[in-house]
Amino acid sequence: MTGSADPLAGPTAPAAGPAAGGGTGDAADRASRGRRAGRPPGQGNTREAVLDAARRTFAARGYDASSLRMIAAEAGVDPGMVRHFFGSKAGLFQAAMELPVDVERVVPMLLADGLDGLGERLLRFFLSVFESTGDRNPFISLLRSAVSHEDSARLFREFLTDQILGRVAAAVQLPQAGLRASLVGSQMSGLMLARYVIRVEPLASADPETVIAAVAPTVQRYLTGDLGLPP
Numbered sequence: 001m002t003g004s005a006d007p008l009a010g011p012t013a014p015a016a017g018p019a020a021g022g023g024t025g026d027a028a029d030r031a032s033r034g035r036r037a038g039r040p041p042g043q044g045n046t047r048e049a050v051l052d053a054a055r056r057t058f059a060a061r062g063y064d065a066s067s068l069r070m071i072a073a074e075a076g077v078d079p080g081m082v083r084h085f086f087g088s089k090a091g092l093f094q095a096a097m098e099l100p101v102d103v104e105r106v107v108p109m110l111l112a113d114g115l116d117g118l119g120e121r122l123l124r125f126f127l128s129v130f131e132s133t134g135d136r137n138p139f140i141s142l143l144r145s146a147v148s149h150e151d152s153a154r155l156f157r158e159f160l161t162d163q164i165l166g167r168v169a170a171a172v173q174l175p176q177a178g179l180r181a182s183l184v185g186s187q188m189s190g191l192m193l194a195r196y197v198i199r200v201e202p203l204a205s206a207d208p209e210t211v212i213a214a215v216a217p218t219v220q221r222y223l224t225g226d227l228g229l230p231p
Contacts (some may be wrong), residue, residue: 047085049075054096059151063093063158107167119220120212126188126225127208130196162183172223183222191215
């Protein structure tokens with residue numbers, strides 16, 4: 001398309017005159033437009049462009065309000081390219097946030113053995129994720145920044161409640177599924193904050209089995225037990 005210049009494109013070569021056949025300026029302009037609208041050279045560059053766009057979009061809009069089409073437009077690629085690299089929005093979120101969790105596999109695994117022991121399995125899963133790479137764990141970094149940064153807080157909250165706990169609570173099929181998920185979320189986020197960020201002792205130094213024995217029954221009650229609410 002000819003007309004006004006793209007204000008985001010940066011400086012371009014001077015336009016060629018109206019000579020027949022178009023000059024080098026027209027060719028450069030067409031090449032520039034092709035790079036913006038299509039594919040940065042090389043699949044590695046394209047993948048990184050999508051990841052950068054995903055991080056910006058998720059931070060600005062949150063998980064639920066972001067779409068693959070929106071992120072593709074931000075990156076200047078076709079939505080099919082995003083699906084080619086990451087498969088789904090959950091897969092893209094996992095890669096963009098560098099989270100060591102594949103929710104498409106984890107949730108069915110947690111639910112495979114039924115409701116008995118679900119609280120323990122869920123807690124064991126979260127502890128293993130947070131302890132997998134020590135202080136460099138991206139979950140710990142995200143939780144640490146969530147304390148003072150609203151965008152990080154929204155990302156952590158939506159991932160925790162919507163992608164993991166919301167799916168688990170929905171599968172339980174008991175009343176107040178949303179409340180149950182949020183109660184488990186409060187338990188998990190508070191525990192992880194105290195253990196890995198604030199480092200409250202002796203909780204911070206306790207071995208995982210001690211933490212599981214103490215906390216898992218509460219998580220199980222939130223998931224499947226009587227919450228003490230009016231009918």
